[in-house]
Amino acid sequence: MDVAEAIRTRRHIKLFKPDPVDMDKVQAWLEAASYAPNHRLNEPWEILVVGEQTRQAINHGPNFGNAPLVLAILSKRAEKQVDRDENLIAVSCFIQNFSLLAHAEGVGVRWTSVGWGDPARQALGVDDSYDVVNILGVGYPAEVPQVRERTPITEKIRQLP
Numbered sequence: 001m002d003v004a005e006a007i008r009t010r011r012h013i014k015l016f017k018p019d020p021v022d023m024d025k026v027q028a029w030l031e032a033a034s035y036a037p038n039h040r041l042n043e044p045w046e047i048l049v050v051g052e053q054t055r056q057a058i059n060h061g062p063n064f065g066n067a068p069l070v071l072a073i074l075s076k077r078a079e080k081q082v083d084r085d086e087n088l089i090a091v092s093c094f095i096q097n098f099s100l101l102a103h104a105e106g107v108g109v110r111w112t113s114v115g116w117g118d119p120a121r122q123a124l125g126v127d128d129s130y131d132v133v134n135i136l137g138v139g140y141p142a143e144v145p146q147v148r149e150r151t152p153i154t155e156k157i158r159q160l161p
């Protein structure tokens, strides 16, 4: 699968099969994902592998689509707002890299924003020095949603003088 195909065919997976994902592969995707662009090479991402007890404490309604693996992706906060924003942007690039690498090997990702709330932050034991950018369900898709087509990109492009 080439990069363009991976980008176009990756979907937000809502439901997973119970089959486990090889953690060596997951670690390899995370390692490759860390070549994401990041300012001053500060590598602001950290990854929490969420165990069963913590997962129950987060108490996510859809239970991450019954994913066999759950990862919380953290971004280092910073004193200056611009630095904090740039960290979040870099971590978003990291997450997309990871999602595409997983997808290219048949593994899907469910993106949940539940980590922005205090209950999930507490369950994860995250202190004030991190944002929880998302909590990912990771696993082999039980179903793949239809692609929702995007606005023609020409409508988003403006030429400046």
Ligand SMILES: Cc1cc2nc3c(=O)[nH]c(=O)nc-3n(C[C@H](O)[C@H](O)[C@H](O)COP(=O)(O)O)c2cc1C
Residues within 6 Å of the ligand: 010, 011, 012, 013, 111, 112, 113, 114, 145, 148
């Ligand atoms: C910043 C961000 C936050 C998101 N939060 C959620 C969420 O809380 N729950 C959810 O089901 N999907 C969430 N999504 C996934 C989107 O719903 C999904 O990407 C969108 O429906 C497009 O589908 P696709 O990724 O399959 O193209 C989030 C995506 C992003 C980038």
